[in-house]
Amino acid sequence: MTPLLFTLCAALASVFAGFVGSLVGIGGGVIVVPVLTLALGVDIRHAIAASIVAVVATSSAAASTYVRERMANLRLGMFLELSTTLGAMTGALVAGYLSPKFLYILFGCLASWTAWHMAKKAKDVAEALPPDALADKLLLHSSFFDKAQNREVAYRVTRSKLGLGVGAIAGVLSGLLGIGGGAVKVPVMHLAMGVPIKAATATSNFMIGITAATGAAVYFARGDLLPFVAAPVAVGIIAGSKLGSKLLGRTESRLIRGLFVAVLGVMALQLLYKGVTL
Amino acid sequence: MKDSSEIRTEILISEILRWGVRASLALILVGSVLFFVQSGDWAGADAKAKLAPLISGGGSFPLSLGWLASGVLSLDGMAVTVLGLALLIATPVLRVAAAVVSFALARDLAFTLISAAVLVFVVASFFLGAVG
Numbered sequence: 001m002t003p004l005l006f007t008l009c010a011a012l013a014s015v016f017a018g019f020v021g022s023l024v025g026i027g028g029g030v031i032v033v034p035v036l037t038l039a040l041g042v043d044i045r046h047a048i049a050a051s052i053v054a055v056v057a058t059s060s061a062a063a064s065t066y067v068r069e070r071m072a073n074l075r076l077g078m079f080l081e082l083s084t085t086l087g088a089m090t091g092a093l094v095a096g097y098l099s100p101k102f103l104y105i106l107f108g109c110l111a112s113w114t115a116w117h118m119a120k121k122a123k124d125v126a127e128a129l130p131p132d133a134l135a136d137k138l139l140l141h142s143s144f145f146d147k148a149q150n151r152e153v154a155y156r157v158t159r160s161k162l163g164l165g166v167g168a169i170a171g172v173l174s175g176l177l178g179i180g181g182g183a184v185k186v187p188v189m190h191l192a193m194g195v196p197i198k199a200a201t202a203t204s205n206f207m208i209g210i211t212a213a214t215g216a217a218v219y220f221a222r223g224d225l226l227p228f229v230a231a232p233v234a235v236g237i238i239a240g241s242k243l244g245s246k247l248l249g250r251t252e253s254r255l256i257r258g259l260f261v262a263v264l265g266v267m268a269l270q271l272l273y274k275g276v277t278l
Numbered sequence: 279m280k281d282s283s284e285i286r287t288e289i290l291i292s293e294i295l296r297w298g299v300r301a302s303l304a305l306i307l308v309g310s311v312l313f314f315v316q317s318g319d320w321a322g323a324d325a326k327a328k329l330a331p332l333i334s335g336g337g338s339f340p341l342s343l344g345w346l347a348s349g350v351l352s353l354d355g356m357a358v359t360v361l362g363l364a365l366l367i368a369t370p371v372l373r374v375a376a377a378v379v380s381f382a383l384a385r386d387l388a389f390t391l392i393s394a395a396v397l398v399f400v401v402a403s404f405f406l407g408a409v410g
Contacts, residue, residue: 003329004314042333053363060299060369074291078377078393085399093406138388209295209370214400216367218407227359228313228332231306234366238303 001040003228010040011232018058018240020260023247028237029055029179029212030114033107034267038274042229044103048095048178049219050230052212054237055180059209061238061245071202073142073195076157080167081207084181085214087171092218095176104275107177111268114183119261129194132158144199158194167207175215180208290380291373298369305362313355371400 001009013035014028021028029051036047095103135141135157143154166188170181182204189200219225317328346364349357374397381389 001329002326003317003332006329006333007310007314040333046333053366056366056370057299057302060295060366060373074377075389078374078389078396081374081396082392085396085403089399089403089406092403210374210396210400213367213370214403217400217404220364220367221404221407225363226333227309227356227363230363231310231359234363235303235306235310238299 006040007228007232010036010229011236013039014054014233014236015240018054018237018242019244020240021058021237022241022244028058028241029177030111030183030264031267032233032237033178034111034271036229036233037104038267038270044100044107045095045224046226046229048103048107048176049216049224050226050233051178052092052174052216052219053225053230054233055174055178055212056209056216057234057238058241059180059205059207059212061241071144071199072206073140073144073157073199073203074206075138076140076142076163076189076195077203077207079138079140079160080163080185081210083164083168084171084174084207084211087168087173088175088211088214089171089218091172091175091177092215093175094172096218096222096224098176101275101278103177104271104278108268108270108272108275110173110177110179111264111271115261115264115268117183117187118257118264129156129158132160135160142199144196144202146196146198153196153199155196155199156194159192163188163193171211171214174208174211175218178215178219180204180212182208286380291376294372294376295369298365298372302362302366302369305365306359307362309355309357309359309362311355312353312358316355371397374400 014032017028017031017035021031032051032054033044033047036042036050037044042050138160140157140160141155142157143152145151146153166184170184173179173184174181182201185204185207186197186200189195189203190197193200195203216225346357346360350361374393377393378390378397381393
């Protein structure tokens with residue numbers, strides 16, 4: 001493969017990852033890393049470094065659309081970033097000491113979990129939400145205008161301390177594996193903290209940029225970020241996520257979700273196989 | 279309920295993001311094109327041998343600010359690409375900095391402190407990465 005062909009392939013795969021990632025509410029890193037390692041022969045550590053930069057790009061490009069539509073809850077996002085950035089810093093530093101074999105297996109597990117989670121239908125919150133004094137005090141409750149329902153949706157945030165704990169875990173995964181961690185944050189915000197799914201997705205996306213920048217800074221300063229790999233991935237993902245974020249306010253993407261699950265499931269198995277046989 | 283200062287904050291943050299992404303995207307694109315133009319033969323048999331060092335690195339990627347500055351000034355494709363990537367990583371950091379300022383202007387002490395702490399964590403990670 002020539003350098004030019006590599007750039008074109010990496011860019012094309014990244015457009016796809018950015019598009020799908022933005023539609024299903026994840027950063028796209030979980031798709032880019034398997035493609036770079038399995039199809040394009042990039043070492044997993046360098047793939048993770050390129051992916052984390054791409055995740056910054058996805059979040060920044062998409063968040064500018066979400067924030068404009070006022071779906072993201074900036075106060076909640078910034079509050080959760082307290083623990084998430086610390087987690088990301090830890091994860092990225094630890095990744096420098098782990099063997100590729102372990103990273104492949106860990107990433108394979110993550111991709112399997114994400115595929116399985118996405119395969120289940122999102123449940124709606126039926127239980128009564130407990131009051132949360134901290135959320136009241138910090139004014140984390142918010143509202144947004146839902147285009148599909150054509151009305152303002154107000155909601156109350158609860159279990160903010162649980163959110164901080166899960167945020168730390170999401171941060172570690174982000175720094176360690178070069179993903180955004182939206183697959184962890186969105187269900188917790190939606191199912192446990194009382195945030196409507198669209199607001200949870202937009203808030204997660206806002207947070208992901210800050211989290212990923214924390215991890216990316218570690219990879220960049222350490223020299224694990226190869227510009228030749230990261231460039232087509234970043235550009236491709238921005239282009240793809242731009243398309244995706246324009247559609248998010250309107251579509252109910254069942255077909256995309258199904259396709260995503262199938263592709264991710266196959267890649268998860270391949271990563272696990274590679275990790276075990278390495 | 280959101281008051282007008284909070285909406286202004288959101289719009290400011292949104293603008294920072296948009297321009298940060300646009301500028302870094304442009305730098306990365308221009309850098310990549312320059313790289314291919316400068317590397318000359320990129321479709322022939324020799325080109326295939328060039329790929330491996332580009333995607334395996336092995337600690338060869340230059341990190342010094344001096345290399346970056348002189349490379350960008352002489353329009354070296356790789357250096358321009360690295361500048362674009364660095365700006366891309368810095369964009370969310372600017373976003374947090376903007377949040378600190380606007381929470382401070384709105385006299386929201388709790389959130390000024392929260393966003394300032396987040397800013398410290400992000401900046402610290404760059405220095406920790408260089409050491410660790």
